[in-house]
Structure formats: C-alpha cells, structure tokens
Amino acid sequence: TLPINDLIEMADGFAGVFPEHKYEIVKRLQDRKHICGMTGDGVNDVPTLKKVDIGIAVADATDAARSASDIVLTEPVLSVIISVVLTSRAIFQRKKNYTLGFMLIALIWRFDFSPLMVLVVAVLNDGTIMTISKDRVKPSQMPDSWKLKEIFATGNVLGTYLALTTVIFLKIVQDTDWFPNHFHVEPIKDDPYKIMAALYLQVSIISQALIFVTRWHFPHRKPMAKRGREAEWARSQRSMSGLNTANPKSMIEKAMERAGYTELSEITEQAKRRAEIARIRELSTLKGQIESAVKLKGLDINNIPQNYTV
Incomplete structure (x- = not known):
C-alpha cells in the first residue's frame, strides 16, 4: 500500500472530495515542494484558494472566492488557464535572464569610472534590457521556482571571469605591445586617457552583450x-x-x-x-x-x- 503522500503525488485526480480534503491535498503537495493551483467558485473553496500558490476564481464565482483568488476569469471557459500558465512561465524565464545578467553587470563594475561614464553605460544597458519583455523564450514543461543558490553561484563565477578578463586586458594594454604587434594598431600604453577609453569600451560592450549570453544555454541546443x-x-x-x-x-x-x-x-x-x-x-x-x-x-x-x- 502506498503512503498517503505518495498516493496524492502520483494520482491523476480525485472525485467526491469535501472542502477540507482539498485543503489537505494542497497542503501535502506543498510540503513536497510542489507549486499548486486551483479553481474555485464557492465560499467553501476560500480556505484552499488562499492556501494554494495560484488561486483561480471562475467567471460565476462568489465575491468571497474572487477576493481570495489571485486570478479571476472573466469568461466561462477554462481553456484560458493554459494561456495564463504558458505566459507566466515565459515571464519567469525573462526575469531569470534579467536577474542573471544584472548580477554579472554588478560584479564587473568595480573599476574607477567617472559617474558620467557609469551613467552612459547604464542607459545603454537599459536599451538592451528592454528587449527582454519581448524575448521569444520557451516556457518550461514543469512549474518553475527561484533557484537562488544556482543563480548566485552562476553569477559569481561568470562575473568573476568577466572581471578577470577586463583586468588582464588592462594589464596587456599598459605593460605590453601585444595589440600593436598582432593587430597593427597604435600603442596607447603611454596615454592614460586612451587606456581609460579602451577599458570603458570593453566594459560597456561586455555588459551589453550579457543579455544575449544569458538568454540561452548552449547545452539546450540540439546537436x-x-x-x-x-x-x-x-x-x-x-x-x-x-x-x-x-x-x-x-x-x-x-x-x-x-x-x-x-x-x-x-x-x-x-x-x-x-x-x-x-x-x-x-x-x-x-x-x-x-x-x-x-x-x-x-x-x-x-x-x-x-x-x-x-
């Protein structure tokens, strides 16, 4: 015999349940770290609608059910719930991309730039970040959750790497003739203003390219x-x-x-x-x-x- 928690988790559905049963089912699923949603229309559904992560009141629901819900349907059909789920998962993917990109930008901005230069980079970055709202992301197959440890670790690793590349770039420009010898450009190691301009350009390009780097993970692409x-x-x-x-x-x-x-x-x-x-x-x-x-x-x-x- 399966334990009650495993039975609830593996079941495709329940019939003939009372309101207190709905609440208990949701509670046990949430204890197992599941994201739960529920539709309701009556006063007896109010406790469960408040308990679930996403409470949905149908079109003809009572005022009590509407006030306890997160989403209120204005049409009698339930097919719109599918669009709501897919849209919310797409928004989550965009927010995740923005969060990761913002962490990387925060970690590489540790150089002595003037306030005006930082402001210009921030304004230009806002232009690229605005495209996230229209990003064609793919909704996940399962409900999402914020994996803050994963995001923090990824941001620290990649941010440290980007900051290190900027430091190496500055060291090569200041102390060597590697760029003039290989790319036949004018040496700038004796001009601190040109060095600062080159460093500013490198940091601004990296920060603006981050949105495209964090948008998609290369292991997800099919070989x-x-x-x-x-x-x-x-x-x-x-x-x-x-x-x-x-x-x-x-x-x-x-x-x-x-x-x-x-x-x-x-x-x-x-x-x-x-x-x-x-x-x-x-x-x-x-x-x-x-x-x-x-x-x-x-x-x-x-x-x-x-x-x-x-």
Whole structure:
C-alpha cells in the first residue's frame, strides 16, 4: 500500500472530495515542494484558494472566492488557464535572464569610472534590457521556482571571469605591445586617457552583450547529428503516410538550415492535438466515459448493447 503522500503525488485526480480534503491535498503537495493551483467558485473553496500558490476564481464565482483568488476569469471557459500558465512561465524565464545578467553587470563594475561614464553605460544597458519583455523564450514543461543558490553561484563565477578578463586586458594594454604587434594598431600604453577609453569600451560592450549570453544555454541546443536523425525520421514518417517526399539529401540539408526539426515539430503537434481531443472527449462526454471504462475492464464494446445516445 502506498503512503498517503505518495498516493496524492502520483494520482491523476480525485472525485467526491469535501472542502477540507482539498485543503489537505494542497497542503501535502506543498510540503513536497510542489507549486499548486486551483479553481474555485464557492465560499467553501476560500480556505484552499488562499492556501494554494495560484488561486483561480471562475467567471460565476462568489465575491468571497474572487477576493481570495489571485486570478479571476472573466469568461466561462477554462481553456484560458493554459494561456495564463504558458505566459507566466515565459515571464519567469525573462526575469531569470534579467536577474542573471544584472548580477554579472554588478560584479564587473568595480573599476574607477567617472559617474558620467557609469551613467552612459547604464542607459545603454537599459536599451538592451528592454528587449527582454519581448524575448521569444520557451516556457518550461514543469512549474518553475527561484533557484537562488544556482543563480548566485552562476553569477559569481561568470562575473568573476568577466572581471578577470577586463583586468588582464588592462594589464596587456599598459605593460605590453601585444595589440600593436598582432593587430597593427597604435600603442596607447603611454596615454592614460586612451587606456581609460579602451577599458570603458570593453566594459560597456561586455555588459551589453550579457543579455544575449544569458538568454540561452548552449547545452539546450540540439546537436547537428541529432537534427539530421530527426529530419530523416520525419521523412520516413511522410513516406509511410503516403505524402510526397523530396530528395533525402536536399530534405536533410533544408531541415538542417531551418533548425533541423520543423517537420518533426509539425508531426508532434498534430499527435498532441489528437491526444488532447481524445482526452477531452473521454472526460467531457458520456459516451467517452463509458468507452474508457469498458477499455479499462478489457471488454469488447462491440458485444455490449449500446442503449445510450449522445
């Protein structure tokens, strides 16, 4: 027999529960570090709506449920909750990118710049940071949480690295002729104003490029070999479905140029839509519920008299 906490965590749903049961289920899930959300409409849902991380009141909810909720739906349909979840996760990814970038900028600003120079860099950085609000981030598959230790450690490591590169750059410019010898530029080691200008340019470029560095992690990008395999799989699926297929070589090259998995994404999205439609039909219609129960019991529905209509 499973412990009650494991049963609650692994269950797909509960039926016939009382209001106190809802509160207890949410409490046990939160004790296991899960982020919980709930929809409610009545006064008996108020304690649980206050307890959950995200309380959602439906369109015809009572005033008490509305006041206890974080989100109030203005339409009677519940499909808007999906858009709310995806939008909030995208916002979280943008905030995470901004937080990491801001920490790195704070760590590399440890040089003797005039207040005007710092102000100019800050204004220019605001221009690049403003693009975060329109960043095309990918929502996570699972609920997010602030991993402050991870962000702090990453910011310290990368910030220390950037500060060290700036110090090394200053040391090379002041004490060596490495840049004039390799890039045939004018030596500036005897001119402190030019050194300060070069150092200012280096710091400003690094700080503005941080937003693009912290936007995406390179391990998340799919390798080229995997993209080729996915394109080949998509081509074979098109052949099995009786669709027209292009030359395998040109198709793989085209798929590699377009991020490698365009057609695979289309097939996956179609499969997901079919699964969602089947799931909604199973849960929302009487016929679907009966057929689902019959399949679970291993019976043949064709041999059962169908005395119901939908």
